[in-house]
Amino acid sequence: MDYFLLRAVVDEINAHTAGCRVRDIVMPEWHQLFMVLSNQRVLAFSALASPNYLALAPQGHPITGVDRDYPFGRILRHSLKGAYLLKAALFGVGERLVRLTFGTVNEGRKQKFHLVFEVMGRHSNLFFLSEAKEILAVLKENSDLSTARPLLNGSSYSPPPSSNRAWPEHGTDFSDLPQAKKSIAFPPYLIEYFHRFPDEFPPFMQAIEAKHYQCVRHEFGTREFYSVVPLTHAAIQEYFTSPSALLLQEKQRERSGWMVQRDKLVRRIDELIARERERIVEFTAEKEKRQNYHDLLKQAELLKAHLYVPIVENSVHCVDYATNTTMDIPIPPDTTPTEYMNALFIRARKDRTALFHLAAQIAKREERLATLEQEQYHLRWAQGMEEVVATREWLLGQKTLPKKGKRNQNKGISRIKRLEVEGYEVAVGLSSRANDEVTLSARPDDWWFHAKDIPGSHVVIRAHNRAEPPENVLFTVAAIAAYYSRASDATKVEVDATRRKYVRKVAGAATGLVYYTHQRNFIISAEAMQNVPSLTLC
Template identity: 25%
Template structure:
């Protein structure tokens, strides 16, 4: 766990310089144990993540707005929306040698006049996010509630008195002298490593920082206590690292290997130089994001898009394999008639077949026989195989058609994932895929997305006042079709995955502008968005029919017209 007290100090400086006096514009819950706030400060919007996830608890800026779980509602999130959203960050605290970051937020909107503290306690599996009252005496809520039965030392429950985390034991890091370290060495086990001695004996030092100190003092991060005598060098290097709390001269660094980022720190990680490439990073947040992007449930838009596409491709591969197997079975069913003929020939030539004979050789064919069966039994076995293959052959066309429809629906979903623009569309698409059982997610995510929030259809207005409905997912496609009347006009890129578009003309022929805008919108919301021109079909909704047993938004149509349209985003105009 690399988010240690030194990292917390570096992050504290970074967010203080960027966010103090900033306005909290948006708030979201990427996971049940995380909160992301969008702050407008210094004429810039910044995304700040606070997460108590045990795998990688942290506070850091994000380069992109994180995705959220649609439908995720928690008591902590509700109170944040009441007291933090639309508030102003008045103060930021980060105690020396502690893994705690506190934001004081004042809110005077909607008749409120409150001041609360949002605390991030970043302590491994004991990490937590707390909302405290203005004088820091009472817990309003937390992402993890801790009952007295769970901890006799420090319960964390709503409306209970707030008790700060117990201070870390050990020597003050900035006052370490050689005699102190020699005393620690004498008290400990000689077989222990020096870095372990430093972690247990000096307040605020993490294993990563301790290894770096030992490496700088001895040339080997794994040096043992037993036999070590150069306590002066060890004390000097300890003070050199811990002096960062006073100098604030942070030099963010990551250690990168071919498999990813190994570690990060607000100082150079010289003890990892032999096994990784060291990179200087501009900010501490960027270093943390480089390390943590693949570890946490908190993901950016680009990461989520890639995850969705990968899951859809994986499922599509399985469907293709099943389709190939079905096609093979269909080719086998074509041989069913030959089995019937073979059985009849075996009966006709029974008198020529000797006991234990393995094949019947005729002029136009050779028929394999089971030597353990009589001619009549061999013939009956062939008749039975004929019946089984014939029955399978009768069912196969419908099964193959179902698999082909599923493949087409997956291609449609992949198109929507590629075209999704912004936070809401991606998170809603993910929720839709989970609810439809197209992709899977862990228990928490699946629970949160079981009833996804209904996304609003995009609505445009043509110059003549005609409303144009646009679908940007399979579920929205179904809603667009259901929302129109039988005499309204439906548009879709011909034989290309994409969104349904309906012009609500009430039965009248679409005007030139309405037809052009609807067609261009259908082209833009299709897999052919980057093409110069797209053929778009259009017909009245009475000619559009949902395919029985198919997925949402899958339809057939007739009596269509067509027009070539240039893909154009009319929603942004």
């Protein structure tokens, strides 16, 4: 979402919602917020990397999902329900920061609050501020005081560092294309366009200043992009009634886009799983062939003890005094018994060494297969392109992985779902790495759950320094483990539960692979699993 589109949306909000009251606030997902206004319009926010937008939805716009009672949404409802939306404003020219100002009257005392939306891709965030710019709530907290901008409740809000890019004044500012891309605060597609057609820059800016928006989807060369003002030399593919209509349609396209990428990754993992299984079959067959190295070694030892025996009909008659049996060992033509004995010793030694390496390869392939199956299953819970890309980079070793010594940009993506069951916090891992994090961060007395002999999530009840969870809580959490397993469509699922202190991870084991003892067993029905989606998120 570029600056011009955001500016057009802000103008649209001011034109259609000034003085409207907030009727309700709904957060169906942690990154998604809907604000229902008194004129039946809906302000829609998405702080996910993709889609990432602020839009004013039309009357009757459906809100997908039910409110999950997230803490951020709870605070907004408590403070802003019934408040008046006074105005929307941008922080500065070229900056993608929006401030929505609300006014309330509480016991005759007027108050103002601000909702700040930082539209910055995967770093997008929502802040709820007091009139004095004190942070009352933040969607994505950052408690690391060593960072440039810690984001903590109670601290003063400070905008993110400016990009320090220049704002062009003339079409000639785009003449040096490489320099313009580095220094001008315009989207790349507009920089390229005004580089070729500098005379169109003044009318474009005049239309922006006059708020003469006409949103279109352009095709220019091999690039497709959106613009709030039509460009003369770019082919128009589609018109939109408003900036928000453009964004809401783009949201659907982006959502479909990451789903296509997810399905593509699932198919790629299918190919890798089939390849790993083929390799395991090949290694197993090769291992079976080399199991007879003991027989080769025995023949070589017998030949060594009977080198003095003459060859009769191309074989050496040997006596095995350990078993009191005889054996005729054939000698290949043009080969002496000594040469054949040495060849047998070499073959036996090679087969014995190969058995060791084949066993290691089979174990490695089986671990890899388990990881692939686990991640393929967990992809069904992915919520956006960011998670799909992170999984692809980690699992398949794509070239998009950060170079050695550079910070992993996907390191901060958390695939852990947190639920609340009768006051107990429950952590659910939604990837192999998240499973390790959930399990290894648990306390010894916490309860640990996993579907028996089936790929699925590690689930932990945070029970440290708490009363022993009652039986109905344990059963509900077992149902969660069954629901987040590959057997979630089965009529019944067996789930093992044990204390975290009885769960062990062997050094060098695959990510997400653990061993456990002292388990008890739960049988979970399909009816019990149906109640899991309605549980409250922490």
